[in-house]
Amino acid sequence: MTRRPPPARLGFLYPGYAAEDDYPRMGAMLDPPAEIHLIHTEFMEDAHSVGALSEMGSVERLLQGAAFLEGSRIESVMWSSTSASFVLGLDGIRQQIDALEKRLGVPASTTAMAFARAVKAVDARRVAIAATYPEDVALLFRQFLGHFEIDVVHHSSRGIVTAAEVGTLEKEDVIDFARQNTPQNVDALLIPDTALHSAAWLTELEKATGTIVLTANQVSFWEALRLCGKLTPQPSLGTLFEEIP
Template identity: 45%
Template sequence: MTTIGFIYPDHAAEDEYPLAEQLLGGDRSGIRLPVEHIYGTDLHAVPELLDLGSEARLAEGAALLAKHEPDAVVWACTSGSFVYGWEGARDQSDRLGAAAGVPASSTSFAFVHAAKALGIRRVAVTASYPDDVARLFVDFLAAGGIEVVSMSSADIDTAAEVGALAPEAVAELAAGHDHPDADAVLVPDTAMRTLGEINAVEARLGKPVLTANQVTVWEGLRLVGQAPLVRTLGALFQARSA
């Protein structure tokens, strides 16, 4: 049995993790994806995000996950990791790993690692965040060697609002801001339910689509050396090189 633990902020789209567990094969796969929650404001604003991703809060999440005996843990929050910048986010993951006693990462690093696994160098970012927060994600990707050729921001203030988006709105948000020079479209924000839309959007665009909860699950599996092949979670989970 492989167990990947996820620390998820507040409540919005955490039901994507049990869905991912089922899409990966359920009990037959031997993969468990338990989620534990930490709480703060769900506002997409820099001071609040810095508090949300603080060492103390993540240590609390690691303690909650301990009962699941995870093989790795992932901070399932994009904005609550990239807001620290590249080095700050690295320190955040290192401290989380020390608290949990197992390998650790975050959704922001998951995007960079997933893009590189697919050979993606140029991307379009379609973000739910306000513009100033979305630009910090662009900076983070640049620090990871990924060029952003276009960026759109939906200017949604809270995670709760993002989690309430209808599936068709999510699909349009993901597909409607592509760029012809982009190798892939990146959709950050673990508050957004995207797993059910990825394959359709990829078919529409003819290129990979990387979304927050998708890459977060993939990153957890990467940390323990697993790369299951499934057809229901987009190109990322169909690439043997991943």
């Protein structure tokens, strides 16, 4: 009889309230189910602007949230925000990761870095971006991907300012947005906002677009499992989870 591995114990620092229910949903979808520890971090302003995102992703804010994960026996921790990491650049991301690892003593990463690794994992050479952000923030995500020699052939900006509003978008709206921004001959579509629900619709998103779809909450969850060495093939979580390199 094969002994099942113990469940992963995953920590997530999530700014505010929007689509955080994606994480326990994905945890329950795993075999075996994961133990999820999710902490809501605080910030001054809910806005997709460089200034607000920089404050939201400051090391001080992350460490305030990390304090609530001490003693939780988590095996990895994610700063579950794409924009409040890439707006700070690679040096800022390194500072975020270093601070979390030193405070909690476990591997750490951010959603922005998870996107870069996930694109490489699925061997996507040409990608499109469907961003809910304003245009200036969407462009910064495109520039961030350029550091990893990821060829972005299309990007769109929905222009939504607050995470709270993004969190209200429903299934058909998200699928239509994805479909409208998937040009022919791309290897993957990237949807970079952890405020956007996607966990329940990953299979349908890939069917509607005809390509691999990588969403912010999906890649964050994948990265958390990868960091603690408990990433295994899983159904219903998209191509990213089907074959583990």
